[in-house]
Amino acid sequence: MNLGDNIQYLRKVNNITQEEMAERLSVSRQTISKWEMGQAYPEIPKLVIIGDMFHCKVDELLKQDMHKVMEIYSKVKFRKVKGFRMARYVMITPNPEDDVNAYMDRWAEASGLNNIPGYKPKRIGWDFPFASLEQQNRFGLRGYVSAYILPDGFEPGCPGVEITSQGDADYAYITIRDPFSRAFELIPGAYKRIMEYLDANGFKENSGREFLTCFEYVYEEDGITFMDVYIHVDALGHANLYTPIR
Numbered sequence: 001m002n003l004g005d006n007i008q009y010l011r012k013v014n015n016i017t018q019e020e021m022a023e024r025l026s027v028s029r030q031t032i033s034k035w036e037m038g039q040a041y042p043e044i045p046k047l048v049i050i051g052d053m054f055h056c057k058v059d060e061l062l063k064q065d066m067h068k069v070m071e072i073y074s075k076v077k078f079r080k081v082k083g084f085r086m087a088r089y090v091m092i093t094p095n096p097e098d099d100v101n102a103y104m105d106r107w108a109e110a111s112g113l114n115n116i117p118g119y120k121p122k123r124i125g126w127d128f129p130f131a132s133l134e135q136q137n138r139f140g141l142r143g144y145v146s147a148y149i150l151p152d153g154f155e156p157g158c159p160g161v162e163i164t165s166q167g168d169a170d171y172a173y174i175t176i177r178d179p180f181s182r183a184f185e186l187i188p189g190a191y192k193r194i195m196e197y198l199d200a201n202g203f204k205e206n207s208g209r210e211f212l213t214c215f216e217y218v219y220e221e222d223g224i225t226f227m228d229v230y231i232h233v234d235a236l237g238h239a240n241l242y243t244p245i246r
Contacts, residue, residue: 002038003035003038003041003042003061003062004035004036004037004038005036005067006061006064006065006066006067007032007035007036007042007050007061008036009066009067010050010054010056010066011032011036014054018032018033018036021053024049024053025042025046025049025050027046044058047061047062052200055076055193055196055197055200071177072176072177072178072186073174073175073176073177073189073190073193074174074175074176075174076172076173076174076193076194076197076198077172077173077174078170078171078172078173078233079170079171079173079230079243080168080169080170080171080243081168081169081170081171081230081243081244081245082168082243082244083165083166083167083168083169084149084150084165084166084244084245085149085150085154085163085164085165086124086147086148086149086150086163086164086165087104087107087111087113087147087148087150087156087161087162087163088145088146088147088148088161088162088164089103089104089107089145089146089147089160089161089162090128090143090144090145090146091103091143091144092128092131092135092141092142092143093141093142094139094140094141094142096128096141096142096143096144097125097144097146100125100144100145100146101123101125101146103146104123104146104147104148104161105123107148107156107158107160107161108121108123108148110157110158111156111157111158112156112157113148113150113154113156116151116154119151121148121149122148122149122217122245123146123147123148123149123217123218124146124147124148124149124215124216124217124245125144125145125146125147125215125216126144126145126212126213126214126215126216127142127143127144127145128142128143128144128145129143130143131143147215149244149245150163166210166211166212167210167211169211169212169232170206170232170233170234171230171231171232171233172194172197172198172203172230172231172233173194173228173229173230173231174190174193174194174228174229175226175227175228175229176190176226176227176228176229177224177225177226178224178225178226179218179225179226179227180225187216187227187229190227190229191214191229191231194229194231195231198231198233203233203234204233204234205231205232205233206232206233206234207232208232211232212230212232213231213232214229214230214231214232215230216228216229216230217230217245228245
């Protein structure tokens with residue numbers, strides 16, 4: 001796609017008419033039409049405003065196929081997440097995600113969590129940012145936490161984890177399609193998109209200790225892997241009810 005195709009695609013996917021976009025940019029509808037047909041090009045200040053409008057960088061507008069980008073990432077959304085108990089464990093290793101997830105999978109089997117009738121275990125995870133500089137630079141170590149959501153009334157049949165909980169909380173989240181195809185690009189990109197959206201719309205990340213600041217949840221639908229990336233935000237005041245993690 002060229003710049004005009006990207007502008008047209010982003011305008012349509014966000015349900016914005018040419019007239020509405022023209023009003024926001026203080027230009028005529030005909031100018032928007034010319035941009036989309038490649039007959040004229042926005043000046044840099046207008047490109048910056050367009051990027052802010054659609055929560056993307058000018059470089060992305062100019063160089064990337066935004067249709068493909070939007071197929072990978074959903075829009076940023078908000079969810080009131082119902083409070084939950086969890087069993088969690090942290091590892092600092094060269095490959096902490098795989099190592100700690102494997103550990104927690106074995107724990108879920110040994111604890112009886114996998115054998116609860118009608119309950120589908122849900123595992124979440126997040127970076128553990130407290131590996132020392134020596135661990136990181138000298139040994140190539142990183143930290144990651146893996147946790148299983150615990151159903152009401154469940155008491156694990158074995159030790160080996162920390163049991164903790166948090167209350168109802170507001171999160172901004174984005175969904176990544178096939179996140180592990182380019183994990184070191186797509187997953188950080190999801191966090192970046194959420195933070196840019198929050199900044200552009202006046203929301204603030206909430207980093208209070210009583211809630212998880214952020215976490216990731218991986219699941220499959222119709223044979224396709226998805227990841228929801230969550231970032232805790234200040235109370236939104238929306239009327240919708242708190243819901244469990246999907």
